[in-house]
Amino acid sequence: MREDKGFLKNVDGWLIFIYLVLVIVGWLNIYAAVYDENHSSIFDLSQKYGKQMLFMIAGFVIAILILLIDMRFFMNMAYVFYGLSIVLLIAVLVVGTRVSGQQAWFQIGGFSFQPAEIMKFATCLTLAKYLSSSGVNLKNASAKFVSLIIIFLPTVFILLQPDMGSALVFTAFILVLYREGLPTWYVWVGFAAVVIFVLDLLVPFWVLLVILGLATSVLIYLNKKTFRNIASAVLLFVAAAGFGYVANHAFEKLEPHQKDRINVLLGKEVDLKGVGYNVNQSKIAIGSGGFAGKGYLQGTQTKFNFVPEQSTDFIFCTVGEEWGFIGSTIILGLFLVLILRIVFLAERQRNTFARIYGYGVAAILFFHVLVNIGMAVGLLPVIGIPLPFFSYGGSSLWAFTLLLFVFIKQDASRIAF
């Protein structure tokens, strides 16, 4: 029996269990989302659900392989992975296949592969390795600088594809830096930037100036009225106004469909047949599920193709419609437990690398869930990124499997250190 238990020794049962549930339920939901009476077997390999089954099996093989490999392998190879992934990102810009305006895929035969997915994993490893090396302290400017380079270098190439969704995912690593001691005001600046950016789109520039002016006055009023404080407040005002001005111009440079999506979210434009259509149909589908849902394969909104991208970005609609409030909260709850469990396990790691890596995994998963479900329930703009373990697609399933199981392996090996 010892032989059999070999590679499962010390692994965290919670994580494995939630992983399996999500992947299998995801597969069943893809079947429901693209259900076609003419190809009613879930094992039909000509259909998405048949292919997802193959992806799933390959994912299990990857998971087992990772558990068999010495955990130090990934730590040692981190920079190599990072370099290779960057090369792939550059290569895809040259020899990749163009799919709906994005040059993000390698297509080899019937098989396609998205290097941005593997980049997330490589960046997570590298960031963990760099921050855990001796002598690196986030209090130093150089460490901050290198960390930000590690995180944002890939986004340059991903934005060239252009794939805004995948690029945005990398901002999740700021959470890791925060945990590792990045000063709080960095986060505040980031937060303020987002607020100004949104205000920028909602109100004319002069109104923004008035608001910023008022905020500055309040700031001055609340603090001691020393010259130093007043000068900093005025400087802050100038910087914020400058950012608002630049952001406004940057927004004008966005692709029209991205502009539209942001505008719809902010309620500036209500065009439910055009850009707002997806979100609105998604909300109707989820809402129509009610408390208990319509039952498996009984969803009408998804069946009638009201909801686009049902098997990938909008897979959560099928859950909402067919399984209702009960089903969606259970799935959401599983994601919550999964992420919190990773954070909890990360904190109990004895070596820094494993801890930082664990936070990276949690941050990426959290960001994906936040954006994907936020979009499906109409709280965030439509940004096409998959729901981890759930959405149709090999690249993303394997990348998430890799991310998670490398962490599980780290955690299982913790005793050995």
Add this chain to the structure above:
Amino acid sequence: MRNPQAKRQSQIITMIVVVFVIFFARLFYLQIIDTSSQISANNNALRNVTQYPARGLIYDRNGKLLVYNEAVYDLMVIPGQVKEMDTVEFCKLIDISIEDFRKNLNKARRHSRFAPSVFEKQLSRETYGQLQERLFKFRGFYVQPRNLRKYPKPVAAHVLGYIGEVDERTIENNPYYKSGDYIGMSGLERFYEEYLRGWKGNKVLLVDVHNREKGSFRNGLYDTASIPGLSLQSTLDIDIQELAELLMQNKRGSVVAIEPATGEILAFVSSPGYDPNLLVGRVRSANFRKLNNDPQKPLFNRAIQAEYPPGSTFKIPQGLIAMQQGVVTEHSSFACDQSQVGCHPHPTVRNMRDAVKVSCNPYFVSAFRRIIQQNKDRNIFIDSRIGLEQWNKDIRSFGFGERLEIDLPHCRPGLIPTVAYYDRVYGENRWAFSNFRSVSIGQGELGIIPLQMANLAAIVANRGYYITPHLCRTLNDTIIPNRDFIQKRYTTVDPEHFESVVWGMYDAVHEPGGTARRARVDGIAVCGKTGTVQNPHGKNHATFIAFAPMDEPKIAIAVFIENSGFGGTWAAPIASLVIEKYLTGEVKRKELMQEMINAGFMTTKGH
């Protein structure tokens, strides 16, 4: 807090939890509180009702209505929504048997459980009225209004064409069409399908548990209006179309009349035809089968699909080409030497005009020999190749051997023999003029469709050019469907060569000894040329082309009647009656008309 890092850990955890709590709350709101999007939670359903646009009407050149729409009602079903119901009452209401009910429902289920299918087609207004009141008892069923085509006069079936349900292939290739939609299958209905059909709209209705419509979903936010089809003004003159069809009854053949100056087709008859009202509605498939199996082939559009040798009418382009090439002049004469080809007794032929008038065979054989063998090479075979090649260029400029781009589907190009053709038949350099002498006089290896013959008449009427014959004048009274329909296409023959031929055609009708004397119309200068097509399978085919009046012609016409013998006897009078009707507004020669109507040549089979 023990240390700043532990503080940050709990901040991060708090943030994650807060986000998830917001999501839980949002789901709670969407799925439990906000009932507006809970369509099916209470067994309510959304129903997408397609708004079918009215198909464009079709008029004749004088604004008389040829095709209009009549409302009927398709009974639709969404199998997934059908619940237990009183099947017997239901079947009684729409007058079908229980077996049919089961069959239809299973068929719909096979198509899709969630998408609507047509359960029973084209209920009458009365059935619809009775059903409407009780429809609430039958969940999953609803009625979809549709338009059927109706024809005030039972004519011009081959021009107008018919509409029918789209087939699976079209549905796959064109996302506009859904199962059960109608599409133009032939004629103008097919050619101008995209203009006539308009654009479908969609209306989203809320339907309650009792299958009662609860009004528009969200005040019609998702509704799109349908766009009606464009109306089509045809070039046909329905009065002469009707007359021509009447004259052609009990005959196999075609009549095509063209306004020479514009290329507009005034009459277009393929006989036997059929009443277009037969291919409408529930009776369509049964009638279609009947027509399709009829040995006289009424669905076959002879005017653009039947290829015949043109007979002596072909002497006109032959004479013109000979003059253009300079191998004869309008004053050339040839002895009526019957050693190589037969002829009929006629006065001496002094020039081209006489030759056309009496249709002298040896004259045109000699002229064609000069076209083909111009002594450009000492080898007779090579010489014939050169000649045939040049002749091909000339004859094809008349629209022969090439597909006329008429606005009807499936128009045939016909056959004009090329060098390659005879190489295939006899072998390279193993043929010369003697092998195809009969082409001189329109017999042998020639395939000409009646439309091309009418176009020839138009070319002569125009003295050298034609405009692609067409059937659609305008769409919505303003749009000219195709620039080709206003473009002159010149033949390679110069206008001055036409005069002798035109006079010959005039003489043929008006002078003693002419072949087409039965085509005379009082007070109108008609120019015509008869033709008789040798038919090895039976009685000869008769053909006649004409235009009138001689100066500033208003109508050019070709008549082709299978198995009726000499062209002057039957084809010429029919053409003259159509000309008379078109130019004077009435037919004075009632007796001749009756004689033509009564004549029948459909007893002998074969073509």
